[in-house]
Amino acid sequence: MAHDATADVPPRFADAVLDAAAAWLTELMSGQATEQDIQQWRQWRAADPEHERAWQHLERVTGRIALLDRRAAVASLSPQPRPTARRQALKAIAALGISGAGGFALVRSPHGRQALADVRTAKSEQRTLALGPGMTAVLNTHSALNLSLQDARRHVELLSGEVMIDTQHAAADASVLLRTPFARVDFMHALVQARRFDDYTWVAVHAGAAAVSLQSGAATTALAAGEAIRLGARAAKPIEQLAPTAGAWRDGQLIVDDMPLAIFLAELSRYRPGVIRCDPRVGQRLVSGVFPLQDTDAVLKALSSALSVRVRQRTAWWVVVGPA
CATH class of the missing domain: 2.60.120.1440 (Jelly Rolls)
Incomplete structure (x- = not known):
């Protein structure tokens, strides 16, 4: 039977999809995933066919990623995270060759480097x-x-x-x-x-x-x-x-004065899982105030009334801010 050479060609994925898939892979293998994390992972996979295709590619390549759902579900049985085990897992994945035309070099990606770090934080964590x-x-x-x-x-x-x-x-x-x-x-x-x-x-x-x-x-x-x-x-x-408010995040605050909305939302998205998109038609509207980083939903709601913008939340992971 003739060998199909196209079967060996890694599929191509958008950079954002690769980055998100790497993030989920390292999170679920960290031993720190919660039930909420697992639910959000499932939502991410269901949100776009490309997300599911990228994840299935990982499953095919490794032959064992399908077990992650079960492993993450029992993560609470381990009282302490084990960075050494996480590093070994990531190195093992790298050895399996998850790289190629699609750019799936997870260990060399930002999320891969984070997973191998001595100390790391998740989004919204300090x-x-x-x-x-x-x-x-x-x-x-x-x-x-x-x-x-x-x-x-x-x-x-x-x-x-x-x-x-x-x-x-x-x-x-x-x-x-x-x-x-x-x-x-x-x-x-x-x-x-x-x-x-x-x-x-x-x-x-x-x-x-x-x-x-x-x-x-x-x-x-x-x-x-x-x-x-x-x-x-x-x-x-x-x-x-140096702006005197540059370190306000240590106190759980984002303090801005006449910051364009597009830049403000990019900053806010650092403290919230998923993606916040800003419609260019409202991106130059100016934001001023003191905003709590622990409740980004409340911040988005405040923007809706203060700037006359519409905040659409398609999923827990996808928010679009545009004209009212």
Whole structure:
């Protein structure tokens, strides 16, 4: 019988579908999935034929992903997550060859890197870590870190998302080296915030001072309290003044002043599972106020009346904001 070569060609999927499938795969294999997570996973699969096709592709390739529903359902039997087991599972999947023309390189994707991180948070979750005596790190929503805490100099790698590190009350010889693909941030006795974007890292100093440089080894820039900077692959932007509300997320708030609605919704979506789409016809309307990150449904409802926009929620995971 002749071999059908087309059967070996990996199907193509949209990047957003790949990203979502990778997110669900790593979440369900993490041992931390709740019954609500499982229900939302099923809703995601049913929301679009492309979603189901991508998931079935994973099942065919691995031959064991179909068991995830059962595994996730009994996740509550495990009192503690096991990062080592999760890493081994992701490496095993990589070894099975889930990659190719469709771009299913899960371990190399943002979600794959998050799954292999030492510490990570899900969407809408924040986590406070002790880096040592008098040293803390607050990890914002959907973020991931690798840590090395063996000596007085703490090494922190920001893989994705955002972190606030406070060493103001640390020992005299304690310091932190914070790294991203674009930046190196060295500081002692300071309050430093960093956020990773696709093509640059934003760094801000709320208290104390920090020495910032490109990862490529360019000259060091001194940042004082109240200053921020953006560092890309080859160059850094001029120093900018830090908005006093930039760290409001630590208190569960999103504080904005005349922010275009499209940008505001992109920020809000960081704290809410699924997707928020903004119709370009209303994207430039300006938003001001203090908004609670713990209740994004209430925020969307407030926008509906304040800006005369219509909020349509097609599923729990798909929201569209457009003209009223």
